[in-house]
Amino acid sequence: METRHPPRTEYHHVPPTQTVAVIRRIEPVGAYHRLTLDAPAAATADVRPGHFGALAIGGPTSATLLRRAFSIHRADPTAGTVEFIFAEHGAGTRALARHHPGDTVDLIAPLGTPFPLDGGPQRAVLVGGGYGSAPMATLAEAILARGGQVAFVLGAATADRLFGVAEARALSPHVHVVTDDGSAGERGRVTGPLPAAMAAIDATDVHSCGPMPMLKAVTTLATAAGARSHTAVEEAMACGTGLCMSCVLPVTGPDGVTRFLRSCTSGPVFDGTTVRWDDTGTLPADLEGAAAMTPYAPKETDPA
Amino acid sequence: METRHPPRTEYHHVPPTQTVAVIRRIEPVGAYHRLTLDAPAAATADVRPGHFGALAIGGPTSATLLRRAFSIHRADPTAGTVEFIFAEHGAGTRALARHHPGDTVDLIAPLGTPFPLDGGPQRAVLVGGGYGSAPMATLAEAILARGGQVAFVLGAATADRLFGVAEARALSPHVHVVTDDGSAGERGRVTGPLPAAMAAIDATDVHSCGPMPMLKAVTTLATAAGARSHTAVEEAMACGTGLCMSCVLPVTGPDGVTRFLRSCTSGPVFDGTTVRWDDTGTLPADLEGAAAMTPYAPKETDPA
Amino acid sequence: MSPRHPTAHRDPIDPADIDMSAPLGARLTLPNPVLTASGCAGYGRELHRFTPLHELGALTTKTVMPYARSGRATPRMTETPSGMLNSIGLQGSGIDHLVTDELPWLAEHGARVLVSIAGERTEEFAETAARLAGQPGVVGIEANISCPNVADRGLVFACDPDASFAAVRAVKAAAGPDLPVYAKLTPDVTRITDIAAACTEAGADGLSMINTVLGMAIDTHTFRPSLAGVTGGLSGPAIRPVAVRCVYQVYAAMRSGTLRPVPLLGMGGIASARDALEFILAGASGIALGTALFRDPSLPLKVRDDLRETLARHAIRSLADAVGLAHHQPEDDSRLRRTPV
Amino acid sequence: MSPRHPTAHRDPIDPADIDMSAPLGARLTLPNPVLTASGCAGYGRELHRFTPLHELGALTTKTVMPYARSGRATPRMTETPSGMLNSIGLQGSGIDHLVTDELPWLAEHGARVLVSIAGERTEEFAETAARLAGQPGVVGIEANISCPNVADRGLVFACDPDASFAAVRAVKAAAGPDLPVYAKLTPDVTRITDIAAACTEAGADGLSMINTVLGMAIDTHTFRPSLAGVTGGLSGPAIRPVAVRCVYQVYAAMRSGTLRPVPLLGMGGIASARDALEFILAGASGIALGTALFRDPSLPLKVRDDLRETLARHAIRSLADAVGLAHHQPEDDSRLRRTPV
């Protein structure tokens, strides 16, 4: 494994705003919903691809308390709108899907560490799995605006879970589409066409967003090919603002020490080579502070 | 105190139905809301004045679990609709007020023991306090249809909390209106014009619905004048269907024994002379089973 | 279906082929695992209008005592986020009334009845239990030991292992050999497994978990406690995580051999088949619906039927096979491997 | 306003005239009663973007231990009806990091800091506390004794009066005379007043109530516990009735003279000024926001300002005058009568 491109380090943190956003539009896109919010305070030029928003759904009589995180698909400072693409998953997203224009949601955005755009023009492959494609169009635009080049690999389980194919084709001649069941594009996984996509533009960077196993596989391929791999991870979040520590994953720092880092503040975009993919959902023994967990065997009465 | 008219005993229990009702209309009436539900299964000819409906508000993500009880204002078997008049009070009614036509609520109706209509044509004064006037128009219609006569005394704190005055005037020449602040009708309480209203029709019956102190005062006046007093009480209800025992009040039976009876099944309409008005909210020592509450002094750790 | 799913490799089966019966010990098997929780369906008459009682696994009666009890003054109830507080105070007409007026009606309507009993003294538990042997429709006794013990200055029986032991032993002796006795535990204790141990040692045929959680609310308009009884019992979905934990802990103790294994009845915030399954996976052989009935008196059959569908989707042929599955590591799940599909 | 309202006869006063200061014992008065709850606002940096820290009554830090702790594996969190379960497992970088990197920043930003500390042994509590005397911005210590005690085979300190006593006494001794020490209690005990008594006897300057309630959830798709740590702490509005009850019980014991009176910090499901008032009426001199911050990190100032408005509407001139009012019978409410309006 040889790395032709040194890791990028510049991350762009902007202060998030909290606003009661009015739903301007909510409409189906394939199996997903496109949600357009009036939120001028959040829809600033500071929003970068990879930033996310955290929504509080339901009023004072709602039993679902926690925020829901969604990648910002597009923020339009002129229109004062922020767009999300969301899937119905559990109680909160199902309730959100039943909302109507004019209803309100409480939005905190922009949040998190976006995809890096520094280090000169990138030749980047953008890999999106399912709604993970949501941030890819604006990421492509930003890379192109900085004089770079882009290719796309967009995948999903089924055709109706593919997102952003038309937008991608408008931005690049190199668009690969795959589905698990072959209902659109090639049958297979994003890792199938990825080497060809990287080769086509002699990629310096691969940016990916989608399920964890995909991010790991993409990082392996990209790294083997000498490209940098930046991955937008998805860990269950309660707050999205860095308060609760629920969204951690094991990430190895420049000092070689692995720590549980919050994906809502240190991420969601991480250098894929720093994430200990195989150790997510475990407590690796070499983690900083892991030893302190073991003096006593875990008890059922062990609180937070 | 002399009772010219023996207590009525026939109560009309009908099997309630449970339906997911679609909101046909929801519109303001003064300080209240008029809610019209499509609920053909509940809107049968079996619905009698004094019956109530119990609504479950909010979907699976609602934190307000319990049912809310509202007097049936009118059930129209032809249209298949049931109408309620409701005030915003706490979390559930505030949420209900934000509903739109097409939204659904789960309705159980008709529930409870309605006003008695037996014992020959009645000459009845109908006394409504605030939204307590909701069942009075259909009650008047039913009494008139049976060859009786009616007068109305409608009261409220302020003009916008008066309900059903126009409907009452269409049904009877004897309509008295009072408000606490004099913003409509006479300034004062329903007990002011009640003696005159009773005298005007030589009342055999007084039917009332409104706050507890009003029901007590009405019963005292009616009884003194030798009329029967039937009162629709309002006790906090969790279920409305007789399951939970939260809605009880002390009522003296024909055997002279006072028991805590459920106002959702034995009531909401009670013969006012059987209710121990001054003992509501207390545990009278002569209540059946009260002695069993005292062997130990009440402890804070004392469960349900 | 997630790849971590233990039965992901198996084909769904026909719901009609699912064995929904709930074995609740040597002397009791119910046709399905859905019961009502004590105090949440009275003596059944009102619920029957929405859920024919014979369709239930069993009806648990409102707790009955040797004598009539008025219950507490109102307000007795207040709503809380995803829950409610009650301080009904065990209102009831007493055991004579139950035996004379209620049990015959219940038997006539095909209900299987678990009679919940309580007393303020150990002897009152025994006195009530003694009246139940041989009564029509009665399939068992639930000893509601989550009530105050006069002999112990009002401390709740189920807060003390010795008092729990004494009450359960007295009920067992009085009930005779035919009626299984379930002890109903409160979660308001430091170690629920200690109380569970006392009850099983005393001969309990099963354990019901949980009774309400002690709570209170204050009316911020009147500045007074919302309930006339000051404190009350918290119930509803709000407490479900507490109830699931109690069932899981006790089942775990039974699996590990530190507690004599007896069947568990799970309750506390169940409002759907999903919730019911959560308790079953935690270790409950049967489940009871309480507060959820106030919102939806038609719920029991929905839960029963949806549960059947869910088991079918997961290719679990028998309800009994699902009991306690959350304790099995996917790799060592002999129980799942043993189930033929 | 209901006729039962204790202050119905009084005219509202100007919110600007309300004294919002929160006396929390002889050595600590905060400018307002709104704190953050430990573990729900980290060390303040993230919250500061939404709520300027100097506006808080105080910031309670995430619990800090003598050493770095990784916390538990994920999933660490799951939502429940009106609540959540967490098993973060006290992730933190340890006391050195706090003292070196966090406290100076907090002091610079005008935060008053209540440092939450814990240990797995009594000595670790002392070791951590000893580092805090004289540190900038630190106004007190919260001893999170709701954590497992290695010396007691993992039993939570706050589940045992003796272990609670030892931990609090050690912290008091190490903290020196200037830093008030609050002991944070778990509700998962049979009698919380017993633990409160142990803590006050050990010299606690105040009590924080409550920590999370032990709960768990099971994923009905994977058939496994939803949290990697199996059980977790339940928080949010779901547990508010339990928390209010604990505060009320302990305050009642103090009023009746069976417990040495110390100020109480109330927490557990507070999401509005109404909820905050509920705790104050129950007996809390200050309140902390936890889970509600995850939904609304701007909440503290709303609660503070709405609380001020509410007191004004009720013509209660000083926050301190509202503390414990739910214990007063309207007729014997000397405290209300004493307040001049």
Ligand SMILES: Cc1cc2nc3c(=O)[nH]c(=O)nc-3n(C[C@H](O)[C@H](O)[C@H](O)COP(=O)(O)OP(=O)(O)OC[C@H]3O[C@@H](n4cnc5c(N)ncnc54)[C@H](O)[C@@H]3O)c2cc1C
């Ligand atoms: C940075 C980031 C970006 C995301 N972008 C998108 C997107 O563009 N479109 C989209 O459809 N989804 C996206 N997700 C996933 C989305 O957040 C979850 O599907 C959603 O929170 C689930 O909420 P629920 O009410 O359906 O499920 P529930 O299970 O009811 O959620 C309960 C709690 O768990 C959290 N949670 C549960 N699952 C997830 C998850 N997979 N990720 C994060 N939190 C979770 C919720 O935030 C909530 O706090 C993103 C997640 C992250 C972390």
Ligand SMILES: Cc1cc2nc3c(=O)[nH]c(=O)nc-3n(C[C@H](O)[C@H](O)[C@H](O)COP(=O)(O)OP(=O)(O)OC[C@H]3O[C@@H](n4cnc5c(N)ncnc54)[C@H](O)[C@@H]3O)c2cc1C
């Ligand atoms: C037989 C009957 C008929 C009624 N008819 C009408 C009507 O026609 N129009 C109308 O506006 N109101 C009516 N009410 C009162 C109405 O039920 C309450 O205002 C309403 O339940 C309050 O719900 P909430 O969500 O606003 O308050 P919350 O305080 O949030 O309610 C919490 C719980 O307490 C119960 N509760 C609280 N206050 C009352 C109350 N006053 N009466 C009964 N339950 C209560 C609720 O049912 C719910 O279970 C009637 C009540 C009864 C018992």
Ligand SMILES: Cc1cc2nc3c(=O)[nH]c(=O)nc-3n(C[C@H](O)[C@H](O)[C@H](O)COP(=O)(O)O)c2cc1C
């Ligand atoms: C209004 C009400 C009354 C109750 N009465 C009793 C009772 O008489 N005996 C008993 O053992 N439990 C009683 N309970 C507790 C329930 O049986 C059940 O254990 C508890 O409510 C938790 O279940 P749930 O959340 O489904 O309601 C009562 C609960 C409620 C809400």
Ligand SMILES: Cc1cc2nc3c(=O)[nH]c(=O)nc-3n(C[C@H](O)[C@H](O)[C@H](O)COP(=O)(O)O)c2cc1C
């Ligand atoms: C995610 C999370 C982490 C917590 N961490 C701690 C902690 O480190 N130390 C502590 O004493 N309490 C901790 N708590 C408990 C809270 O401080 C608080 O006591 C409890 O959550 C009840 O308040 P709430 O309902 O407002 O959240 C934590 C709670 C949550 C939800």
Ligand code: FES
């Ligand atoms: S989601 Fe709360 S810290 Fe990341």
Ligand code: FES
């Ligand atoms: S409201 Fe439940 S019994 Fe009357």
